[in-house]
Amino acid sequence: MTWRTNEVFLMFQTWVKERSVSIEEAFNQKQALQQRISREIASLSEKYGCTLAQLVIAWCLKNDAVQSMLIGPTSTAELVTYIQALQVLIVLSVPHRENCILNYLLKNTLSDDS
Numbered sequence: 001m002t003w004r005t006n007e008v009f010l011m012f013q014t015w016v017k018e019r020s021v022s023i024e025e026a027f028n029q030k031q032a033l034q035q036r037i038s039r040e041i042a043s044l045s046e047k048y049g050c051t052l053a054q055l056v057i058a059w060c061l062k063n064d065a066v067q068s069m070l071i072g073p074t075s076t077a078e079l080v081t082y083i084q085a086l087q088v089l090i091v092l093s094v095p096h097r098e099n100c101i102l103n104y105l106l107k108n109t110l111s112d113d114s
Contacts, residue, residue: 050088057085062092 045055060066073079 048088048091050085051081053082054085054088057082058088058092061085061089 041055042052045052048055050058057069057071060069071082073082
């Protein structure tokens with residue numbers, strides 16, 4: 001390698017290092033994004049007066065892209081709570097700005113996990 005080629009290579013290597021994100025940084029960024037999304041979804045569940053599980057179940061029932069859903073209640077009371085998601089589904093059927101936000105957040109969360 002000539003001196004000039006070596007210099008260009010070193011400049012390129014420096015440029016790549018400056019722009020690359022370490023695995024740990026990428027993990028931290030993804031974790032921060034997921035926490036922010038979780039907080040926003042939790043605030044929507046408070047607004048609708050339901051549990052987070054009910055909101056997610058109702059969204060899955062409403063969303064045509066979801067073909068199947070597995071739930072695993074550990075008690076009868078938990079099953080009843082899940083069934084109450086049908087009431088939330090009625091609320092989600094009415095177009096609201098929050099529904100658009102919820103759809104965006106949940107779709108991005110699900111696609112990020114894959």
